Structures are given as C-alpha cells and as structure tokens.
Amino acid sequence: MERGARNNQRAVSDAKADLDGSLLAAAPMTGWHYALFLALPVIFTMLAFAQLGLVEGGQLAPGRFIPVGALVFCLAGGSWSLWRWRPGHDRLLLPLVGILSGLGLVEVARLAPSLFLARQTVWLGLSTLALLAVALVPGDLRWLRRYRYTWLLAGLALLATTLVVGVNPSGFGARLWLGVGGIYFQPSELLKLLLLVFLASYLEDRREVLLHVEARIGRWQVPHPAYLGPMLLMWGFSMLMLIWQRDLGAALLFFGIFLAMLYVATGQGRYLLTGVILLMVATIVGYRLFDHVALRVDAWWNPWQEASGRSFQIVQSLLAFASGGVFGQGLGQGLPTAIPVVHTDFVFAAIGEEYGLMGALAVIACFVLLVSRAFHIALRAGRAFDRLLAAGIGASFGLQALVIMAGTLKLVPLTGVTLPFVSYGGSSLLTSMIMVGLLLHVSARHVPGNWVQTDELIVAG
Amino acid sequence: MTRNIQRLAQFVLLGFALMAASLVYWQVVRAPDLAARGDNPRLVQAELRLRRGRLLDRYGEVLAYSELLPGTPETLEAVQRRYLHPEATHAIGYYSLRYGTGGAEAAFDPLLRGQLPWLDQLLHRPQIGYDATLSIGLGAQHAADQGLGERRGAVLALDVATGEVLALVSHPAYDPNTLDDDWDALAEDPDAPLLNRATQGVYPLGDLARLVGLAGLFSAGITTPLDPLSTPLDEMLAPLSDSGYLATARQLGFDAAPPFDLLTGPGLLPDFDDQGTARDLAVTPLHMARFAAAIADDGRLPIPTLAYPAPPSSWPERVFAPSVAALLQAHTPTFEHMAGWAGVATPQETGDQPLSWYVGYAPIAAPRYAVVVVVEGSQDGQAVTLPIARQTVDAIQR
Known part of the structure; x- marks a missing residue:
C-alpha cells in the first residue's frame, strides 16, 4: 500500500506537469480565436471544392458549394450552441472535426459518384445534430452508466439482427448493414459506441476488485476470473464477428478498444500481453480456418507477386502513395480512382496521392490532435467513468485511424474499417460525431483545479 | 489511472509516428521505383x-x-x-x-x-x-516500294559521303496504324512482316563473294590479270587463301553489327573448316550498302544514319586505299548510268529459296549514292534486281 501510494503520488504530479506544460491545455481561447479556428476548415473546404470544380469542369458552378454551405451551417450552429450552453467545452474538438469532415466531403466529391456527396452532406447534418444532442444533454452521464447491461443487450440484439437479416448495399461481400427503405446503417458502428459505454461503466464498477483480488492455482498466480471472464467474452465476441460476419476490421477494433480500456482501468501490462497473445492465436487460427482471412494475410505478406490478382488493391494503394511524392499531384489531378473502393477503405491513399506526403502528414497531425485532446479530457475528468469513457473514445479514434492507415500502407493486413470523419459512410460519421459529443460533454463538466481529486487518492489512501 | 492513460496515449501516438515513417518510406524512398513499375496505370x-x-x-x-x-x-x-x-x-x-x-x-x-x-x-x-x-525521301521510298512490288526482299540506298539512308524498304510490311489488332497474326506470319530485312535480314552473298574476294586481292596488291567476271571463283580466290578472305570480310565490318539507329546485327562468316565456302558469307543489305559506298568513295566505309542532317560525329573509316577503290570501280560492270554487281545465291547456300542481289552505285563518274537490292525467291539476278535499283536511284536523283 505504501509503495502504491508513492506511485500514485508520482503519477499525479506527472499528470500535473503534463497538463501545465502543455500549450494546448493551457491556451485560453477567446471568441475571436475560436472563430478563427473554425474558419480554417471552412476556408480549406471551400478552396478544395473550387479547385475540384476548376480541374474537373473548368468552371465554378454555384451548386458545387452546397456541401460547403452545409459545413458552415453545422460548424456555426454547433459552435454557437456549445458556446452558449457548454461554455467550458474543449475548443479544439469542433475545428478538428470540421477540418476532417470537410476533407471527407472533398474526398467523396472527388472519388465517389455525385449521389454519394449528397448523402454524405445529409449525414453530416444529422451527425452534427446528434453531436449537439449528446453534448448538450443536461446533468452528468449517470444514465449512461446506470443502464450498462441494457446497452450491452441492445448491442448484442443489434448484432444478432445483423447476423440474420444483414445486407450489403453493393450486393456482394460481407453483409454488415441493416437496410430500411434504401437507407443503410452499419450496426457495428453503433455497437462500438455501446461497447465503449458498457466497458467504461463495467470497469469503473469492478475496478477495485480487479486491482486487489488475485487468484491462485497452487503456486501460480493466475488472472482473476473478473479479468478473465470479460476478456474471454470479448475475445469470443470478436471471433464471432470475425467468423460469422467476416468483419475483420471491427473484430480487431473491438478487441483493441477492450484491451486499451482494461489497461487504463488496471494498468496491468501482463493482461495486455495475454490479450495480444489471444489476438495472435485468433489470427493464426483464422488464417488456417477461413479463406477470407488467409486471402487478406497472403495479399498483405507478399503483394508484388500477385499485383494484378488478389493483391491488386494494396499494390494500387502503394502506387498511389508513391505517385503523390512529397507535394502530391494536386486535387483532382492524380489517378486514385485506380484503387477499387477508394472512397471508403482507401481514402488515405487518395489523400497521399493528391495532397502528397505533406497532406497525409497533416491528416495524421489532425488525428494526433484529436486523440491527444481525448486523452487530455480523460486526464482532467473527475469521475472514473468519464475518464474511462474519454480514454476509450481516444483509443477508439486512434486505433481505428491506425488500423486503416496501416492497412493502406502495407504495415498490417487490410481490414475494412473507415478512416473516422474522412471515409464515405453515414454510420461511421454519425458514431464518430456522437463520440465527439460525449467528449465535449465530459470536457465541459471539468472544473479547473478539480482534476487531482480522483479515485486515485481514494485508492491510495 | 492517470499514468495508465498517459502510457496509452504514448502508445497510440507512437503508432501515428510509425505511420508517418511509413509514409516517408513509400512516398519518398520507394517512390521512384514504384512510379516506374510497368503495371502502374499512371x-x-x-x-x-x-x-x-x-x-x-x-x-x-x-x-x-x-x-x-x-x-x-x-x-x-x-x-x-x-x-x-x-x-x-x-x-x-x-x-x-x-x-x-x-x-x-x-x-x-x-x-x-x-x-x-x-x-x-x-x-x-x-x-x-x-x-x-529522317534522312529518307518519300520519292525514293515510293520508287523502291513499287519496284519490289509483291516480292519479298529489301532495298537500301545510302548517301556515300554522309552515310544518310536515302531509302529503306523491306517487304512484306505491316500497317502500324492497326498494329495492336494485328500483332499476333504478324508475329506468327511465316513471311515475318515485322522483320526489317534491310537491316536484320542476313543473306548469303552467293555470286557476290567474288566482289569481296576482289577487294581482298586488290588490297593485298594482287592485281590479277584474270577477268574477274568469268574466272571460276575458286581459281580467282586461290592467291588470297581462306584466311585472307575472312580478314577482308572482317576489314569490311561484316563480322560486327554496323553502327545504326535501327536494330541490326553482325554477318555470318563462313566456317572453312566445316565445308564452308566463300559464297556462304552472309551479311545484311546494310553491310553491302556500306561496302558499295566504300567502293564509290575512295575506300571510306560510311557510318549509316537515319537522321537528317547526318549527325556530325559520323566520320567514315577508311577500309581500303583509294587505289583499291579505283581498281574495284574499274572492274565493276556498268549499265546505263549505274555501276554495280548482280548475283544469285542458290538454295544450297540459303538453305531455303534462292535469292538475287544487286549491289551498286551511281552516277558512274562521280558516285554519290550506293544502293543494294535483295529479292528473295528469285534466281533471275540482274534481270529482277537492277530495275529496282535503277528506279530507286532515279527517284533519289529527281
């Protein structure tokens, strides 16, 4: 206990130094600064749409700027509402979301048929409303915590429904969508959200047990059932997604989020190791048993041998990156459309080709900022639930962006997850916006100077 | 929990740093060789x-x-x-x-x-x-093309002083406008229409071995009193010996591919140890055109070119003395305003069909053009090849 207390003291002082020394955390932002930050995404998106119009049509049709108008409307409405009713909210989140979803609109306009742009614009509006609804919910998020098993059951029911009546809008491939009247929704996105909420609540509740109770079998110290149970459950859950739904990306992401949050709650590296080993076992088993897993792993391990066959996508992706070079070909002037389904899975390769290394690094920087903000909010939050939730959201954004970026860059086998805010896809945009809404909610309730007063001290004491 | 969150944040940020490094690898380090890949649709x-x-x-x-x-x-x-x-x-x-x-x-x-x-x-x-x-003229091309007609063969005309190729025709030919559609059929055609016979067709000299032998004899200082056209070849070449004949062929550049803008290759020297004869010496029409130009231009072997004007680096190499060139000219048969040697290679020598040669130059007094005609499948010699050479030269002079 003595040592634990010292450790916690040190952790607390480290966190304090981190926060005080950080420019981002310390920056006081006036209304004018905020307006300037919000103008950047608008200016970028407007210029990009103008460039796209000039390159493709040689003229500037006013109709082309409707998505920009929608973005302006969303950002203005969002910032005004937040400024009015959530004065303490994190000032960087909305500009970051704005620039990423503005880039998303530009890339959809560039890469996908024109109907897709209209859909994405409508989804942007709906998602912004959802973000505001979540961010402006009065009180704290107690109701989210309280009904955790309801969320879990809802998630499982959603998954079961998809297993039974799932469809794929393109008519082939993994059936991961639910369709009603021509509108498709990907339940795994909502599932991710429910999982984050459930895990935050569950881990907050069981933290003390997890930290202090150990099980032994003879001489061997083994993971307590309180760890092992949920871990095996999550692992089984991910395997289920992998096997029945063939959703490699979601399975990986879910398990990753679970491990990240477990680590945040307990700080036990060995359980992280156990999880990684389980993941590797799953990969090897999947490789041996399932053709769709083997196909992706083979296509990834040595793409050059079958560059025109099953490795076509990844090779085309790398060729796109190479063609971009440092400065890029310029928006509308590369050939990213040579990559199949470029507007969802390979939007990062399209950015790499047309905006070059500079643009791709800028996108990475945006994600780094977004994730950093999420973790900062987690560090400053008062309640363990809020901390776990914010850290989980940060890990979710980070892991999802990393998984798809690494997939397009041939670092890991390709999995079909979206690049948050940027890839085409309504479900993904909606979920990401709700997650940002939660972050805003948590950040707005932060009381300056209050952050050290956490359960850390209670545990230590 | 604070420390755990910080560690997790470090882990995720490390992941993004890895992405940035990977981007640099593909977009900077590997970019040149990926951009040059043949399957790059760009x-x-x-x-x-x-x-x-x-x-x-x-x-x-x-x-x-x-x-x-x-x-x-x-x-x-x-x-x-x-x-x-x-x-x-x-x-x-x-x-x-x-x-x-x-x-x-x-x-x-x-x-x-x-x-x-x-x-x-x-x-x-x-x-x-x-x-x-290009150094070719459409008039000469047309005349040579018409002259060859439907026959398989080649016509090549050189400017003896500059080495400029004035006419280059090879039959059969193909239509480059529809090449993508015709390629497979062309590649399998036994008449090999894709082969440029003027620079890549290696033909046995047959009767024209006499001309090479004469160049060797004169270069060796043997101004034979025999009539070079009627003396049997073996008797005529006797003073030269096999090795002397081969040395002459090498001197004339027959063992190497001539330096030229188009694809070409070396000739085939006869293997005297294996029943080869002087008549088996096989070269391309381009080799013979250079030889004819050397006879016409004081022994200077021109460096052929398809560019007009000829690039200044084309300095001809002297392969025999002006006196030898004069002797060869003196012994060359003439017809109207052309001087040249006609000959036939027999099926035994070609291994397939007979072929007829004409190697000459014009005008007789002050030669400016060398011309070579090869017609495959013909034993008529001068009767078939000389008119083609004359038409071509006439068109060049026009």
Missing part, C-alpha cells in the same frame, strides 16, 4: 496525354503524327498516332501502348517524347515532343 495515362512529335522525311513531308482525340467525361483526352505512308513503314517503325516502339519511333524516342520542364510537370501540362526529320 504510366499509360501519362502516355495517353503525351503529344509525341512528328516524323518528317528529308523534304519535310509528314510521315507520322499524333492526333489529339477529344476526351469524353469518362476518359481523359487521348492521343492517337497516325501513319500516312505505308511505303516507309520499316523505316518509320511503330509506336504502340501495348507493344512499345520500333524503327525510327524507337531510335528517336527521347526526341519525339521531349521533356517536360519542372514547372510544367507541377502544373500537369501535357508533354510536347519535338519533330524528328
């Missing part, structure tokens, strides 16, 4: 936008040009290569997205493609190539 796209320069004959007539086809909303604007003169096909060659380039299209490819300055590359302006002027 190469085809760039090629489709390339405004390739025109090919012109020595008088400025257009032989080949690129036509800009307007793009549709689905496809970008594209360029189509057009060829106007089938009589010059083997000199011009072809340009095909699928099969690459051949002939002058290959020889002058860098010039025809041009270069795009850095700023224009940045602005995605189409690359515009330069025109290339």
Whole structure:
C-alpha cells in the first residue's frame, strides 16, 4: 500500500506537469480565436471544392458549394450552441472535426459518384445534430452508466439482427448493414459506441476488485476470473464477428478498444500481453480456418507477386502513395480512382496521392490532435467513468485511424474499417460525431483545479 | 489511472509516428521505383496525354503524327498516332501502348517524347515532343516500294559521303496504324512482316563473294590479270587463301553489327573448316550498302544514319586505299548510268529459296549514292534486281 501510494503520488504530479506544460491545455481561447479556428476548415473546404470544380469542369458552378454551405451551417450552429450552453467545452474538438469532415466531403466529391456527396452532406447534418444532442444533454452521464447491461443487450440484439437479416448495399461481400427503405446503417458502428459505454461503466464498477483480488492455482498466480471472464467474452465476441460476419476490421477494433480500456482501468501490462497473445492465436487460427482471412494475410505478406490478382488493391494503394511524392499531384489531378473502393477503405491513399506526403502528414497531425485532446479530457475528468469513457473514445479514434492507415500502407493486413470523419459512410460519421459529443460533454463538466481529486487518492489512501 | 492513460496515449501516438515513417518510406524512398513499375496505370495515362512529335522525311513531308482525340467525361483526352505512308513503314517503325516502339519511333524516342520542364510537370501540362526529320525521301521510298512490288526482299540506298539512308524498304510490311489488332497474326506470319530485312535480314552473298574476294586481292596488291567476271571463283580466290578472305570480310565490318539507329546485327562468316565456302558469307543489305559506298568513295566505309542532317560525329573509316577503290570501280560492270554487281545465291547456300542481289552505285563518274537490292525467291539476278535499283536511284536523283 505504501509503495502504491508513492506511485500514485508520482503519477499525479506527472499528470500535473503534463497538463501545465502543455500549450494546448493551457491556451485560453477567446471568441475571436475560436472563430478563427473554425474558419480554417471552412476556408480549406471551400478552396478544395473550387479547385475540384476548376480541374474537373473548368468552371465554378454555384451548386458545387452546397456541401460547403452545409459545413458552415453545422460548424456555426454547433459552435454557437456549445458556446452558449457548454461554455467550458474543449475548443479544439469542433475545428478538428470540421477540418476532417470537410476533407471527407472533398474526398467523396472527388472519388465517389455525385449521389454519394449528397448523402454524405445529409449525414453530416444529422451527425452534427446528434453531436449537439449528446453534448448538450443536461446533468452528468449517470444514465449512461446506470443502464450498462441494457446497452450491452441492445448491442448484442443489434448484432444478432445483423447476423440474420444483414445486407450489403453493393450486393456482394460481407453483409454488415441493416437496410430500411434504401437507407443503410452499419450496426457495428453503433455497437462500438455501446461497447465503449458498457466497458467504461463495467470497469469503473469492478475496478477495485480487479486491482486487489488475485487468484491462485497452487503456486501460480493466475488472472482473476473478473479479468478473465470479460476478456474471454470479448475475445469470443470478436471471433464471432470475425467468423460469422467476416468483419475483420471491427473484430480487431473491438478487441483493441477492450484491451486499451482494461489497461487504463488496471494498468496491468501482463493482461495486455495475454490479450495480444489471444489476438495472435485468433489470427493464426483464422488464417488456417477461413479463406477470407488467409486471402487478406497472403495479399498483405507478399503483394508484388500477385499485383494484378488478389493483391491488386494494396499494390494500387502503394502506387498511389508513391505517385503523390512529397507535394502530391494536386486535387483532382492524380489517378486514385485506380484503387477499387477508394472512397471508403482507401481514402488515405487518395489523400497521399493528391495532397502528397505533406497532406497525409497533416491528416495524421489532425488525428494526433484529436486523440491527444481525448486523452487530455480523460486526464482532467473527475469521475472514473468519464475518464474511462474519454480514454476509450481516444483509443477508439486512434486505433481505428491506425488500423486503416496501416492497412493502406502495407504495415498490417487490410481490414475494412473507415478512416473516422474522412471515409464515405453515414454510420461511421454519425458514431464518430456522437463520440465527439460525449467528449465535449465530459470536457465541459471539468472544473479547473478539480482534476487531482480522483479515485486515485481514494485508492491510495 | 492517470499514468495508465498517459502510457496509452504514448502508445497510440507512437503508432501515428510509425505511420508517418511509413509514409516517408513509400512516398519518398520507394517512390521512384514504384512510379516506374510497368503495371502502374499512371504510366499509360501519362502516355495517353503525351503529344509525341512528328516524323518528317528529308523534304519535310509528314510521315507520322499524333492526333489529339477529344476526351469524353469518362476518359481523359487521348492521343492517337497516325501513319500516312505505308511505303516507309520499316523505316518509320511503330509506336504502340501495348507493344512499345520500333524503327525510327524507337531510335528517336527521347526526341519525339521531349521533356517536360519542372514547372510544367507541377502544373500537369501535357508533354510536347519535338519533330524528328529522317534522312529518307518519300520519292525514293515510293520508287523502291513499287519496284519490289509483291516480292519479298529489301532495298537500301545510302548517301556515300554522309552515310544518310536515302531509302529503306523491306517487304512484306505491316500497317502500324492497326498494329495492336494485328500483332499476333504478324508475329506468327511465316513471311515475318515485322522483320526489317534491310537491316536484320542476313543473306548469303552467293555470286557476290567474288566482289569481296576482289577487294581482298586488290588490297593485298594482287592485281590479277584474270577477268574477274568469268574466272571460276575458286581459281580467282586461290592467291588470297581462306584466311585472307575472312580478314577482308572482317576489314569490311561484316563480322560486327554496323553502327545504326535501327536494330541490326553482325554477318555470318563462313566456317572453312566445316565445308564452308566463300559464297556462304552472309551479311545484311546494310553491310553491302556500306561496302558499295566504300567502293564509290575512295575506300571510306560510311557510318549509316537515319537522321537528317547526318549527325556530325559520323566520320567514315577508311577500309581500303583509294587505289583499291579505283581498281574495284574499274572492274565493276556498268549499265546505263549505274555501276554495280548482280548475283544469285542458290538454295544450297540459303538453305531455303534462292535469292538475287544487286549491289551498286551511281552516277558512274562521280558516285554519290550506293544502293543494294535483295529479292528473295528469285534466281533471275540482274534481270529482277537492277530495275529496282535503277528506279530507286532515279527517284533519289529527281
């Protein structure tokens, strides 16, 4: 206990130094600064749409700027509402979301048929409303915590429904969508959200047990059932997604989020190791048993041998990156459309080709900022639930962006997850916006100077 | 929990740093070799936008040009290569997205493609190539083409002083406008229409071995009193010996590929140890055209070129003394305004069909043009080859 207390003291002082020394955390932002930050995404998106119009049509049709108008409307409405009713909210989140979803609109306009742009614009509006609804919910998020098993059951029911009546809008491939009247929704996105909420609540509740109770079998110290149970459950859950739904990306992401949050709650590296080993076992088993897993792993391990066959996508992706070079070909002037389904899975390769290394690094920087903000909010939050939730959201954004970026860059086998805010896809945009809404909610309730007063001290004491 | 969150944040940020490093690897380190990969669709796209320069004959007539086809909303604007003169096909060659380039299209490819300055590359302006002027003349091409008619064979005419190729015809030929569709059939055709016989066809000399032997004899100082046209070949070559004959062939450059813009190859020297005879010496029409030019121009072996004007580096090499050239000229049969040697190679020598040669120069008094005619499958010698040579020379002089 003595040592634990010292450790916690040190952790607390480290966190304090981190926060005080950080420019981002310390920056006081006036209304004018905020307006300037919000103008950047608008200016970028407007210029990009103008460039796209000039390159493709040689003229500037006013109709082309409707998505920009929608973005302006969303950002203005969002910032005004937040400024009015959530004065303490994190000032960087909305500009970051704005620039990423503005880039998303530009890339959809560039890469996908024109109907897709209209859909994405409508989804942007709906998602912004959802973000505001979540961010402006009065009180704290107690109701989210309280009904955790309801969320879990809802998630499982959603998954079961998809297993039974799932469809794929393109008519082939993994059936991961639910369709009603021509509108498709990907339940795994909502599932991710429910999982984050459930895990935050569950881990907050069981933290003390997890930290202090150990099980032994003879001489061997083994993971307590309180760890092992949920871990095996999550692992089984991910395997289920992998096997029945063939959703490699979601399975990986879910398990990753679970491990990240477990680590945040307990700080036990060995359980992280156990999880990684389980993941590797799953990969090897999947490789041996399932053709769709083997196909992706083979296509990834040595793409050059079958560059025109099953490795076509990844090779085309790398060729796109190479063609971009440092400065890029310029928006509308590369050939990213040579990559199949470029507007969802390979939007990062399209950015790499047309905006070059500079643009791709800028996108990475945006994600780094977004994730950093999420973790900062987690560090400053008062309640363990809020901390776990914010850290989980940060890990979710980070892991999802990393998984798809690494997939397009041939670092890991390709999995079909979206690049948050940027890839085409309504479900993904909606979920990401709700997650940002939660972050805003948590950040707005932060009381300056209050952050050290956490359960850390209670545990230590 | 604070420390755990910080560790997790470090882990995730480390992941993004890895992405940045990976981006640098693919976009900077590996970019050049990936960009050059043959299966990169950007190469085809760039090629489709390339405004390739025109090919012109020595008088400025257009032989080949690129036509800009307007793009549709689905496809970008594209360029189509057009060829106007089938009589010059083997000199011009072809340009095909699928099969690459051949002939002058290959020889002058860098010039025809041009270069795009850095700023224009940045602005995605189409690359515009330069025109290339060939040394051939359409009139001579037409005459040689007409002269050969439907027969298989080749005609090659050189300017003896500069080495410029004035006419280059090979039959059968192909249509470079429809090459992509015809390629498979052309490649399998037993008559080998894709083969440029003027530079790549290696033909046994047959009767013309006499001419090579005579050059060797005169160079060795043996001004034989025998009549070179009627003395049996073995008797005539006796003072020279086999090794002397081979040395002469090497001296004339027959054992090497002539330096030329188009694809060509070395001749085949006879193997006297294995029942070979002087008549088996096999060379391309280009070799013989250079030899004829050396006879006509004081023993100077020209460096042939398809460019007009000839590049200044083409300094001819002297392969025999002017006195030898004068002796050879004195012994060369003449007909009207042409001097030259006709001959036949028998099926035993060719291994297949007979063929007829004519190697000559004109005008007789002050030679300016060397001309070589080969007709496959003909034993008529001078009767079939001389008219073709004369027509060609007449067209050049016109």
